[in-house]
Amino acid sequence: MEKMKRIVGVKVIQLDEVGSTNEYAKAIAHEVPEGTVVVAKRQTAGRGRKGRSWVSPKGGLWISVILKPPRVDQRLAFVGALAVIDTLADFGISAGIKWPNDVWVNGRKISGILVEGRAGEYSILGIGLNVNNPIPEELRENATSMMELIGSKLPLEEVLKRLLLHLDGWYRVFLEKPDLLMAKVREGTFILGKPVTVIEGEEKIPGIALDVLDDGSLLIDSNGQLKRIMYGDVSLRLF
Ligand code: BT5
Numbered sequence: 001m002e003k004m005k006r007i008v009g010v011k012v013i014q015l016d017e018v019g020s021t022n023e024y025a026k027a028i029a030h031e032v033p034e035g036t037v038v039v040a041k042r043q044t045a046g047r048g049r050k051g052r053s054w055v056s057p058k059g060g061l062w063i064s065v066i067l068k069p070p071r072v073d074q075r076l077a078f079v080g081a082l083a084v085i086d087t088l089a090d091f092g093i094s095a096g097i098k099w100p101n102d103v104w105v106n107g108r109k110i111s112g113i114l115v116e117g118r119a120g121e122y123s124i125l126g127i128g129l130n131v132n133n134p135i136p137e138e139l140r141e142n143a144t145s146m147m148e149l150i151g152s153k154l155p156l157e158e159v160l161k162r163l164l165l166h167l168d169g170w171y172r173v174f175l176e177k178p179d180l181l182m183a184k185v186r187e188g189t190f191i192l193g194k195p196v197t198v199i200e201g202e203e204k205i206p207g208i209a210l211d212v213l214d215d216g217s218l219l220i221d222s223n224g225q226l227k228r229i230m231y232g233d234v235s236l237r238l239f
Helices: 021-031 075-088 148-149 156-178 180-190
Strands: 004-007 010-018 037-043 059-068 096-098 102-105 108-118 120-130 195-200 201-210 218-222 224-227 233-236
Touching: 004 156, 010 021, 010 156, 021 059, 021 108, 021 120, 021 233, 059 156, 075 096, 075 102, 075 108, 075 120, 075 156, 075 180, 096 180, 108 233, 120 156, 156 180, 195 218, 201 224
Parallel strands: 010 037
Antiparallel strands: 004 010, 037 059, 059 120, 096 102, 102 108, 108 120, 195 201, 195 233, 201 218, 218 224
């Protein structure tokens, strides 16, 4: 069932259940104004990047924001990540960005972001944030939720409200002062200066993460060679 509500001035379409809020958002993107948000209590086919799945039972925040910037820009993922970090801070949780699209707390993932779009038409900023939802056994080692960190259930609508306010702020920064957005990303990225392995396509590249460049790419020093990674998966190496 679809309900429409305004939260902090934002048009929010609320669904009880959907396959993926990103898919739903894409289907209606042409008919709704920029900034419209789709939120579902539960996703049955939540998606991550590269066809991976995103576990989305009741209790979490699963949202997609329909945006219409001049072009599809992967840096929109940072708008999502910084808004999630600020939202977590509002509830006393300190979090960092794991390039390119995750938010982590104490070595575990609390939020994942998926940007998809069609050039010249729309961009969908999908955000999954574990709030009160249970974390399945197989993800426990690497994933956490706000409830687990705080020790009690959180008011989901209040978390959504905070997230929407921060998204509005960071989206404006992205449009008007992208340099400031990227400076904040660098500040919030905890892998910088650390040994990492980057998986880019079929390739596994070991190196030291040096910087996030203004275009959003990751600069690493791989055995003395500088490499710019546009899109990939990063894991921290212990040695
Ligand atoms: C992501 O992909 O992290 C992007 C996730 C985006 C989810 C949102 S929810 C609203 C919107 N609608 C959608 O259908 N998607 C977006 P990736 O970097 O590929 O990470 C996926 C991996 O994260 C999986 O392979 C699991 O290992 C792990 N994972 C799955 N569900 C998780 C969860 N709830 N919490 C933490 N980790 C999870």
